[in-house]
Amino acid sequence: MKRLGRALVAPATAAGVAILISALALLLSGNSPLRAFAEMWDNISSAESIVLIINRAVPYYIAGVAVAVGFKMNLFNIGANGQYILAALVAAWAGTQVSLPAPLHVTFILVVAVFVGAAWASITAILKVTRNVNEVISSIMLNFIATGLVAFLLAEPFREPDSASLIAQTEKLAASATIPQLNRLIEWTGVDLGNANLYGFLIFAIALGIGYHLLLNRSRFGYELRLTGINPDAARAAGVNPNAMILKTIILSGAIAGLIGMHSLLADPQFHRYGDQFPRNLGFTGIALALLGRNSPVGVALAALIWAMIERGTQPLSLLGIPQEIGVIMQGSFLLSAIIAYEVVRRRNEARTTAEAARLITQNTDADSNETVEAQVTR
Amino acid sequence: MDHHPPSPSPGQVDDTSAPTPAIELRNIVKRFPGVVANDGVNLTVRPGTIHAIVGENGAGKSTLMKTLYGAHQPDEGTIRVNGRERVFRSPRDAIDDGIGMVFQHFMLARNFTVWENIVLGQEPGNALRLDIGTARRRISELGQAYGLTVRPDALISDLGVGEKQRCEILKVLYRGANILILDEPTAVLVPQEVDELFASLRELTAAGSTVIFISHKLDEVLRHADAITVIRAGRTVTEIDDPATVNARQLAEMMVGSELPIPELRESTVTDEVVLDIAVLSVVDTDEFTDRRIVDSVSIEVHRGEIVGIAGVEGNGQSELVSAIMGLVASTGTITVAGEAIDELSTLERKALGIGHIPEDRQQDGLALAFELWENIMLGHHRRPPMSSGIWIDRNRARQRATEVVERFDVRTPGIDVPAFALSGGNQQKLVVGREMTAEPQVLVASHPTRGVDVGAQAVIWDILRDARHHGLATLLVSADLEELIGLSDRLLVMLRGRIVAELNPREITPSSLGSYMTGAALATAPPAPDTGEATS
Known part of the structure; x- marks a missing residue:
């Protein structure tokens, strides 16, 4: 409990600072912060709003986890964006090329997306391992290439055939490629969702989170991943091959990134195909969320929910004449102050842990004077 | 001679008669998490001299030099340059005071030429025009004045080690340094280059500059230094104003110290069962463009219940030998553990087979x-x-x-x-x-197992090693602590330039005579007497 309290000090402070800064921005632009905040609260507090927030947060979460896997090893996968749009497009097209019963159809599309995401990321990984190309640079450039490639594929090969419309989009997926909504499940527990639909990809996101936790904290691979992130030299001395770890981690990150677009593609009836309206920048949001959630499975989930909440809350502000962009200011200041607060708290904790350990040791052991002196001096 | 109080002040230096010291450090303390690297170091350097700082690895020499160069700030103590107290917040401040550092690992842009590297950050000319002519002329003037010959238009990546080092020194001189710090400048040089280097340094001091160099090669310190400061376990042990008054043996004793608890083995537990068998093992240097053998055809047998000590000055291939045994670097030759060849095994498989490893850092x-x-x-x-x-x-x-x-x-x-x-x-x-x-484990490879630890922990670790030997562990012990080597080992091998050059009986050797084997002095001056061991090279 105490530990949880300590973990929340930094984000709580950051939230306070973010609210303060956005209040200031509202005042400067001649609007009443109180009115804006009240309106935001109204927009996020109903059961319907909560469903919409969760729906929005699901792809954010997956993006956050995809980036977080890399961060755990000090690898900056900026390429998540390119990986997921390419994966979503190829999967959307591949899904129209087969006819399968529902569970298999969904599985097939997911496998294609994961595979494409991993394959695209493997370019970055191979360049880094064989030619020592910085993954930030190569993945940024691969984002541009992915965007171009998507535009090309959408212009001709993957474009909906016999389409009268001018819009470049893939053919709509068959009904069998749908992940069902969770409304019945929720309403069965007695909660009324009103007009909102809770999309079923949430289950996959939760499973991914649990899988990420088990992988990171319980598996050998996760141990080696964290070890390599903390101290690559010690990892090498312990027999862990750093290049193999880089390869595996970037590809894993890309595989997860492949899933980012699947929420929209398979669970959101608005899409069910890849087209102009398909969300395009979720990979970058993932970077912010991984930072905000400190790469932890739960932390990133909370960050994704807060992100979605701010967006949902500020959406209708423009109807009141308040610029909706206040949401972006809020997100930005929250992220920035959270990162600063994390670092401050980390340093304080480190100093405190060291001092506390030294104190406990000197208390517990009365004899050896050398040791005692050293413990004190070290502090 | 062997046990001085921590901070003897240079009493004979009188302010009125002697020149103001170029550098004067008083009671420098620098702590890092888990270590006190400097614990009251004093250093007085007379202007126009070559001053050596000697001490074992981990004694705190490099930490001290970084303090002097402004790379970090001391927790306690004062720095005086030419008599004035200074606080260096960054290397910039130190450079402004005329202090220049030549690092052990060169800091040169490989794809730039010599002159480009030297002027980098101090380019002559104005914002729009780089005055290449002036740059070249100044560099060749400096080079000629001090015998530092370089080819200004050569690419750094094409240079040999010695030339790179001259380039580093010129870089520092170009910035107007008159106090030069060199961190183990001879570690990478061949003997002829060492002589050239010191000839140049002598020219510099003759022209009024001051040179400080770090080393643990006692013979070259005695040959070239005007004064010596000995550091041990983060403290100044002795300041020697006239190197003629000491010999290498005394210097080694000061470096190692003799107040430590003496590790001793009881009865021999050595069996005739070979557990670790290293045969003609070689490691080739991959960093440099040479095919220098860092480990050169080394063969060692370690028996059950035996501790074999590897003595040697740091950088003579001990680290690479250990890395090769653990499968961390590529090597040729064969290694067998309890009859099983391990050459094809990964590090983890070697550890699983029962090779324990205490890394040097x-x-x-x-x-x-x-x-x-x-x-x-x-x-x-x-x-x-x-x-x-x-x-x-x-x-x-x-x-x-x-x-x-x-x-x-x-x-x-x-x-x-x-x-x-x-x-x-x-x-x-x-x-x-x-x-x-x-x-x-059946085999333990221990690199500097008690380096930088306090006396209490050292005793515990020695007990552990002795106990394990008693229970049949085969141990290969690499250490810079000569007392530890002599006290714990059943057999001592001396490593010099990648080869095993002597096998000694630890019962019949003192730290100082071991020290002379390590520097090669004992091998050069007199062949080892039959009762102290035999050279196998």
């Missing part, structure tokens, strides 16, 4: 400081039972093992959930040693 290679103790216990053992089953880590077993190590090896810690950075250096090392020993 615990914080860099032996621990993940941010991991908690129980997580560190798995390091290198995490792929096999009991630490893991299948693809999963066995947290309970790891925690049990951590508790066991903490109790058995006297690791002083509030608990096993503490991150490793919170422990003192000695306790970190006990954790590493304990981790390797509880895995019950």
